[in-house]
Amino acid sequence: MQMMTGIEERVRAISESLPEKDGALIPLLQRVQCDQGYLSPSAVEAVAEELGLSESSVYGVATFYAEFKLLRPGRHHIKVCLGTSCYLRGGRDLLGHLCRKLGIVPGSTSEDGKFSLETVACLGCCSRSPTMAIDDIIHGDLSVAEADSILAGLD
């Protein structure tokens, strides 16, 4: 129960720091996720409590939008872009390679907790495709070998 109190307090503090109270659910979920790394069941419960909503309505929103993660991500989060340009220019091969290398499928985390992988539809950097973002830093014009060396440089 100690942990529950912790997350509730944290959610309350974040909620109070929101500039606007109207339509607060999505900004609150975004900030809680930013703070905690993902939306744990206890975080969702605390958000529901804070805004006077049912947990199912909070889950309804959290599962609708691609941004929200309900599972703990890895220490490094990889987003492989599969927008049209990246898909056509090698993004699919890059994704296949990373899946094999890390032994995971998009939407999951490697066993050692180091990497998590997801696909996104367009990082808006099409002129440099194929692209991927690691911890929100976008790398463009990527070959499989370059992707490998970027991953190798991470702790």
Place this chain on the structure above:
Amino acid sequence: MKRASDPQALKEIRKEAEREWLEMLNGDLPLICTGLSTCGISAKACEIQTAIESLLQEQGVAFRSMKVGCLGLCYAEPLIYIKMPNWPLVCYGHLSQDNSAMLVESALNNKINNINHLILGSIDLPEIKASPVPGLPSIWDHPMIKPQVRIAMRNCGLIDPENILHYIARGGYSALTRALTMEPEAVIDEVNISGLRGRGGAGFPTATKWEFCRRAKGEEKYLICNADEGDPGAFMDRSILEGDPHAVLEGMLIAAQAIGCHKGYIYCRAEYPLALRRLEIALREARELSLLGNDILGSGLNFDISIKEGAGAFVCGEETALMASIEGRRGMPRTRPPFPANSGLWGKPTNINNVETLANLPHIINQGGKWYSTFGVGRSRGTKTLALAGAVRRPGLIEVPMGMTLRQIVFEIGGGIPGDRACKGVLTGGPSGGCIPSSSLDVAVDYESLTEKGSIMGSGSMIIIDEGTCIVDLARFFLNFTQAESCGKCTPCRIGTRQMLAILEKISRGEAVIEDISRLEGLADAVKKGSLCGLGATAPNPILTTLKYFRGEFEEHILNRICPSLVCRNLIAFSIDQERCKGCGKCQESCPAGAISGDIKEAHVIDQYACIKCGACLAACPEKFSAVVNRADGKGVVPCT
């Protein structure tokens, strides 16, 4: 900081801003500008900037440093502009750690002959004072820029987007001053004369939209800037927000004055962290100068703007879904009427405009609607920003008068197709658009002509495809996207997109029968007619245009089980030419499936049942041997499990 409490105070701020701007451009110190938008940063512009600036520091050279947004020449990134005293501002591209020392050395000594291959041209602005340099080309004559007319992108890549004074020095917020002296109806009239239509995709006349909202009953009205650029392949809104955010804010202020709104929102997707950060800075700066808030420029207009971060849903580009998302709900569209102009955000009259639409407004007010309407053709007036990507030599962002042909855009501006491949077509309008075949490249790029061809203008994404792209795979890719992004509210879209995808997957696996084509057409028709919102209604477009222009390729997949472009994995086989293989073992090393066997210096063999068709062996085989081949002759092809 001084506040722009009235037009006179803004004038004084402008005077000071101009002085600083000119001092920076024409002063005694070298000026180093770095293109720091998302595309530049992904090309390591930050590292190059650090390398160049530390070289200058090592040499004890004092200089000024400035960040700029994206000029649109993304293919040449990272870009650095250097201006030596009395010299033009020269734009250099294709920079790397290897050539930055040479760049500094040559530029400092004005010996640019050594670095001709890095020069893209001199950025000649009227306010720059410089002696002409013989042989130095102007950037405005660059083949990618010359045919352009830059209105929405006027300042992109030229000013520091995090400094409101740069925007003001280049005439910023003068259109607002002017609009505030006009009657709201006169502002709407001016926009009407310009012929401006919504740049987000639908192309609805902006002035008409404003008029609806202005006339709607209610004291409280909202203005929303739609910056939820979810269309894969589109990055014009990101570039404008990262390069010239105040143009969008000024556009919003003009719209607010015309419609009578006091509260605005910018709904920007979370995948654009840099755009969001620059918007926040721009809002803070505008508030500090009292260009947002109460009694703006002493006119009595009260208006402020909040940012709402999207959470990743393509359907939120649709107006009613976007509003549901701002309200904190699942972003699901609803039936119209009531239209947002009468009942929008929180049930109040609401007007939604796209980023590019808004960025055009200051220039329409300053130079007149008539001036703007001199560009363009027919009912498509003005310019359109287009994002070029895919199989093109010069990917990047351009702004051209509407009516230019697709051929001119791809070959003249984009430089044609890389390698010795042929152009197969151009995808316009993203997943809601279609594929225009290379035989129709003379089509004019305007709303009506593209629609006639079965595609749409959409937000302006243009992805060029070459003969290595499989049309069936492409249609499958788009349907996979729309199917995943369908909000699930209405049946035709929820189930129809899934069924269309299932048929396309069958075709690409080589398991379809010829009747599946007519099933696909029937479903496409039903989804088009029966869907609630634009996402569903346009989702069949990629299928319908590809069937119209590339039917033979579908039939080839179905009747002969052949993928002519060597893409669909179940219809291709990788094998090793026993004559050519010298047994170097590179393919064996690269194979993640352990499917290749053979001794060193002996010809290798691929076990077709173990092969996962990743293509790693083809990439690994040295060019001088070229022993690994990708076949689609239907012989010995084993489907992937």
